[in-house]
Amino acid sequence: MQDDIRQRDLSGKTVAQMSEEERKELKRRMKEFVGAMRQSSRKTAPGQNNEREQTKRQRRWNPTQDAQLRRRG
Numbered sequence: 001m002q003d004d005i006r007q008r009d010l011s012g013k014t015v016a017q018m019s020e021e022e023r024k025e026l027k028r029r030m031k032e033f034v035g036a037m038r039q040s041s042r043k044t045a046p047g048q049n050n051e052r053e054q055t056k057r058q059r060r061w062n063p064t065q066d067a068q069l070r071r072r073g
Contacts, residue, residue, distance in 0.1 A: 005025045
């Protein structure tokens with residue numbers, strides 16, 4: 001029985017070492033992966049991730065100021 005190209009592990013080969021059939025399979029897998037990622041990103045509401053990042057405020061590291069804030073309580 002011939003092994004199925006869709007089940008073959010291609011992670012140990014470079015593209016130069018792959019046969020034409022294996023390169024086509026790798027391209028198909030990548031296309032399928034990108035499609036799945038696009039679909040999952042569409043499921044989240046637009047701007048949902050950006051709003052969380054914008055509300056989180058970052059401040060610069062300043063050891064002197066941090067020490068003063070700790071002393072004040």
